[in-house]
Amino acid sequence: MIKRLFAALLVLTPMSIQAHEPVPATIVVAFDRDTITPLIVEGIADRATGREVEPNDPVRIASISKLIMALATLRLVDEGKVALDADVSDYLGWQVRSPGFPDAAVTLAQLLSHRAGLRDTAGYVIPLGESLEAKLAEPEAWFADAPPGEAPFEYANLGSPVVATALEAATGESYDAIVERTVFAPLGAEGCLNWIGCSEEQVARAVVLYRDTGEIARDDPADVPPNCTIPVAGGTECSLDGYVPGTNASIFSPQGGVRIGMMDLAKIGQQFLQSVDDNFLTEKSTWALFSSIFLKHEDQSFFCSYGLALQSIDNSNGRCEDNLFPDGRIRIGHAGEAYGLRSGLWMDVRAGNGIAYFTTAVPPRQSAEDEGGFDPREIALMARAEALLNQQSSD
Template sequence: MRHALLLTLFAALPASALGQSAGPARASVVFDRHGEIAATASGIADPSSRRSATPDDPVRVASISKLVVTVAVMRLVEQHRLDLDRPIGDYLGYPVRNPAFPGQKVTLRRLLSHTSSLRDHDDQYAIPLGQTLKSVLDDPASWDPLHGPQGDYFTYANVNFPVVGSIVERVTHERFDMAMRRLVLAPMKLDACYNWPTCSDAAIKRAVVLVQDGAVVKDDLRGRQPACPVFVHDGQNCDLGGYRPGGNGSLFAPQGGLRISARDLARIGRMLMNGGTIDGVRILSRRSVAAMTRPAWVWNGSNGDSEGGIYCRFGLSIHLLATPQQSCHDDPGLPKGDWLGHSGEAYGLRSGLWWDRKGKRGMAYYTTGLPADTPMGKSAFTAPEEADVARAVTLLQQAP
């Protein structure tokens, strides 16, 4: 009843009170362990049709995709098909080593905690159809020459996740997007997908178009599946018929390609908040959730790249916030609590999924249409992210 009352209250408010405008799309959902508390949306989801945004419109949430991939990994660990501490070459079928540290093994735990010593350069993690992950891993430029994979040195790197995606494909014998649907999205009753092929027609018609600096940059679908759902070079044939799962786990963008609504994203947070269950269905064991949310790396001032103090504690694809250290600036304005989750940034979008383990409350949000030079806020987060957090906190505070 309190959820319905709050939603009725917000429906009665004028658009200005909710921050609604004809600008880019924005949505927020706040929740507790029992369900959704409130949801709001504003702006235009599709500039061509002038369709208004809703909390049910799927959007490319960028790096929050990594957290959802890790849910699938942990399900495979529970099935004894993956081991977080086994050398990943055992799954890929060829040795994987940092050439500067050939005696140190690379494991899934290191990939998921960004301590693998793999490094992003020149967007090498976007591997086009027809090329292989192995060619990236064989390139010395993909590796940190100064810090090995067993040295607990943190550097956030997208390239870890095409590797994880390839491993998921190798052990399931499925294309990554299809494996994610079977392992996570379908069991959680989410109309979500990686790079669109496994989303419903209804979801595709509600796609949020991403705009940056006034130009459309992603997902201008016009109600239809994209002609090619994977990255190909200009003029290249987009034929997935001959693709063998495991050869190039980047194709369906495990590092950032999840399309999901704010409302469904909140369900991911609620499942993890509740120790692995959602609406009575167990998705993960409590042990797996604890492994994800336990700090695998903690900033000590010199053991990684904190990116200006935004990264100070990290689990397995889980960012722990509000670290009580002077050099840390990882609190975007959250109420006092034990907050954790993941953020996302790409193509003019900023997104976040955060929940408080102590207060049993959480938020999922995104804002689109941001410029490439998005202004910073008071913390190491950007000003628009801090504004999204402030709006979500207001919704939580106004809950009956």
Template sequence: MARVLSGLLAVFWMSLAQARTGALEHELEAVVHDTAMPLSSLSVLAIRSGQLDFSYQSGARQMGAGAGAVDAHTLYRIASVSKMVTAMGVMKLIEQGKLDLDSDISRYLGYSLRNPAFPDLAITLRMLLSHTSSLRDGAGYYWAGSTTLRSVVTRATPAMWSSMAAPGQYFTYANLNWGIIGTIMEQVTGERFDLLMQRLLLQPMGISGGYYPARFSDAELANLATLYRKRTTDTEVWDSAGAWLAQADEPGVALRSAASVPASYQPGQNATLFSPTGGLRISAHGLGQLMLMLIQRGQYQGRTILEPASIRLMFSQQWLSDGRNGDTEQGQYGSWGLGGQRFGMLENGRDRLVEDSAFHAVGHLGEAYGLLSTFAVDLERGNGMVVLIGGVGRDPALHPGRYSALTCSEERILTALYRHITRPTQP
């Protein structure tokens, strides 16, 4: 009798799990095909209690007849979530004694880097990682060809600096911080940024992709998703009834030479060529591997990738909005660590991800070329979510979220994953 009851109970729980998964897949499919803002493709996964619990994909890697379907290993250009991954590489170099958070970065660059309005104040790696460096994106944050970073950042261009906020005093999200961080990483190791990140992080974990598609294998290029919008790239005019238009990683656009790295390039000249700020191509599965490593306190398949202290430090609070000490971008940013955001830290704030305001997590968001990405993990409970949207069919600014600074599509996806998978079990 006991065996019979045990068997019946197992069947019951299996049926319940299948029903839950089916309901979640139905909700996600409805978001993908919502005529208000259709999505070109979607790849998500959810981790519960330190175990992969759910994975779902919809759409094709490229538009057109014969294009292959997206799978869990399809690579996406994940935009600013790349910053968090770059920061993991920084933490590894700190462990090795090659970098220090509070030293003047001029010692690493080999030349003086100062805000012209505050020439006596040093800029540190901690400031770069927490977006409090006083650098701004007004003069750009990517320079191609043989341009050196030194020639750009030492010009004292007014648009590159805050004239009001001293280094360390004010939060403003700036992509330029990461171009400098990547260049510093090259300087202290003598290695090109993309190859360095492979050595420090991606190869030891067996993660496909990287920051430089020109070095990808044929298999990686074949499973790379094109990013789309129903918007022209030159006039920025949306046409929701029109065709999907490729925005990035379009097939046949010579991705093997897309970064235009000169043959004479020397590490430490200009790491913006590899886009430490947003150029990582990685899959939902690969991001899930990184998430499991963080949950497992730096361990992955028997190898130590990061020390537990490094992970605690990386996501520890470095900045918290008090309403006057930073630009929150309409409430999107409330608290920041070293290369990662801390979500849901403001009471009734728009820095949350899901409808439940009690959900707190760390990670990063991304948005570029139609892609919308989320990496969010509750390290204490071992629960997390990865969302990669390959493109949007309508102007997302016209479809904002109800309770967050995200789009309505992102809110629906994340709240569905949270409700079905990652919400903590009630005691």
């Protein structure tokens, strides 16, 4: 009987192994002010080829892109190109107004803090060939009951194209060039938006995003250069040759389209652990960024402390669904979620360290009401990372 069972196991084992789903691509990188260390590197970057993920393979980091946008904005504030409290209409050359409040200005600070009264109800992807100005003229794009600045916090992706387009109009540069000049290049990080500007070598290492069903979601070979990588309206050629900066930076997906590896994302995280002495941001802009997280949103279950695209977590004493790390220490940063991916860049400024991570093929939320909060897989991943860090410190 035992021999027959053993023989059956020998026959079934290869089939069982083949039946297993590939390990989702997952990277966790720890960093402090001086060092960057891969902690967890596992899974398949491209299931079609079996290519395993490597520590700095570029991935779409989703809404962490908004934090990079905030840094680019503040760099331009320090250059004197824009002001956080100026009316963005002054940069764009056309009026940005909530239909019910035509006298209320919309500012970069409001947009970055999700207090401009914008909503995603009307959609937030404006393809090449369509008009950002026309999108903002739709009443469904706005909160109807309060003016910008007084409207309640509502996380809205639509604000990001407005910010990015205003930055373009103020500088005459395209948004991807702005981010490269003000953030990536100064910090020695390789990154790009919608694959525009990424090298062939980076594109070859793209992490394909899969849904939990195994379906391809983004960035398979058909979704990267030389194929079209930007949203394009029907009948419009997929070309940036005639694009005029300051008209529709939504084509760069500023709300979530940054592609970057975790080792390079950690370089951006290190900036939050440095002093103002390195001159990346002036003391005034540094204070504006860090102090913004003291904005409290009592009606939020996740974005309880959120300012200029910067969030504070694990400081809510149970009031918020933001307990990602088992130690409960206060961290600042931003989360990402899209196309089956969860990602995060979180810094413990007092301890002088941080974590950059992503994991893929995460199941979607179960209902429309299940909004905000970290996925159990993220929480388990951070517990695993912390255990590895504790082990390394005790060795």
